[in-house]
Amino acid sequence: MAETRGGRPIGSSQRPTGGDKAIVSNKRQFFRRRKVCKFCVDKIDHIDYKDVRLLSMFISERGKIIPRRLSGVCTPCQRRLSEAIKQARNIALLPFATRAVAAAGSHG
Amino acid sequence: MRIYEELFIIRPEATEEEIEAVNSQMAAAITSTGGMVDKVDKWGLRKLAYRLQKKSEGYYVLIQFQGGAETVKELERRLRVNDAVMKFLTVRIDEKLKWLERRRKAREKRAARRPQPPVAPAMPAQEVAAMPGAPVSREE
Numbered sequence: 651m652a653e654t655r656g657g658r659p660i661g662s663s664q665r666p667t668g669g670d671k672a673i674v675s676n677k678r679q680f681f682r683r684r685k686v687c688k689f690c691v692d693k694i695d696h697i698d699y700k701d702v703r704l705l706s707m708f709i710s711e712r713g714k715i716i717p718r719r720l721s722g723v724c725t726p727c728q729r730r731l732s733e734a735i736k737q738a739r740n741i742a743l744l745p746f747a748t749r750a751v752a753a754a755g756s757h758g
Numbered sequence: 759m760r761i762y763e764e765l766f767i768i769r770p771e772a773t774e775e776e777i778e779a780v781n782s783q784m785a786a787a788i789t790s791t792g793g794m795v796d797k798v799d800k801w802g803l804r805k806l807a808y809r810l811q812k813k814s815e816g817y818y819v820l821i822q823f824q825g826g827a828e829t830v831k832e833l834e835r836r837l838r839v840n841d842a843v844m845k846f847l848t849v850r851i852d853e854k855l856k857w858l859e860r861r862r863k864a865r866e867k868r869a870a871r872r873p874q875p876p877v878a879p880a881m882p883a884q885e886v887a888a889m890p891g892a893p894v895s896r897e898e
Contacts, residue, residue, distance in 0.1 A: 695861050696854070700765070700820070741765050741847040742806040742816065 685722025689731070697730045699737035705744060709735060713745040759824045761796070761855065766837055766846035767816035770803055777817060780842050784821060787836045793825025810844050822851075 688707075689697060699705070708716050708723070708731055715735055718728045738744040764784070768777055777800075785795050801818035810816065823829070830848055837846045 693865070695858050699849070737847065737849065739807070741845060742767065742808055742810055745807040 687722060687724035687727050689727040690724055697727070697734045699734040699741075700743070701734075702738065702743050705731070705735050705738055709744060711748070713748045759794075760826065760850055761822070761824050761852035762830060763849045763851050764821045764823065764833060764837075764846060765849075766819055766821075767806070767810065767844045768819060768842050769811075769844055770813055770815040770817060772817060772842050776842055777819070780840060781819060781821075783840070784833060784836060787833045788821075788823045788825055788829055791825060791829040791832045793823050793829035793833075796822040796824060798822075813844070816844055 688694070694704075697704070708721055710716055715732055718725070721728075723731060735744060739746050766784075768780055772780075781798060781800075785798070788795050799820040799822075801820060803815055804818050806814055806816050825833075834846070834848060837843045
């Protein structure tokens with residue numbers, strides 16, 4: 651992938667952004683550490699909808715559920731987690747959404 | 759008989775007596791339909807994650823009880839009718855408890871099968887720390 655992009659300027663002009671992204675992701679591999687499921691590691695069987703402190707670790711600032719690909723939670727745990735978050739939202743323990751802080755563009 | 763958990767929010771301006779009245783009313787609803795109240799946990803005034811009926815606070819009460827479908831039906835009807843109650847959530851937990859018990863046993867069995875793994879000698883100690891019935895965090 652990197653060879654074709656570096657060797658041929660024509661190819662890079664066709665997809666300049668894609669090439670940039672590839673570089674960024676290559677750099678990221680440097681400090682990426684292995685993701686592990688917190689619930690499996692800490693042996694938390696019961697993901698309780700009442701445990702706000704635990705659940706709030708898995709929602710973004712806007713109140714969205716953080717995807718597995720970012721948090722590293724395993725599939726069964728994520729299923730239970732999202733269930734718990736939705737229950738907590740229902741009873742106003744967690745927000746459905748929080749308002750954007752200021753003008754647009756803050757989402758980076 | 760099934761085990762349920764009922765979490766509901768009472769208006770923040772309700773007095774202590776009003777809250778007690780609601781609680782005893784709900785307990786009566788459970789017992790009158792053949793149910794049984796296991797425990798009542800008053801969380802107290804807590805900030806809501808979003809505004810409910812133009813209020814940003816609420817008094818949370820958690821009731822764990824046993825009962826059938828009739829009990830839940832009657833309890834939810836009473837909660838809906840009561841003006842002091844802003845919102846409620848019923849969760850059936852008996853199957854969850856059963857599942858947790860099974861899982862805990864399996865984990866113990868696994869731990870017993872390999873008593874002292876040379877790789878991680880501190881393993882059994884960590885298992886005790888992670889209890890399933892973790893206490894509810896109550897900030898504010």
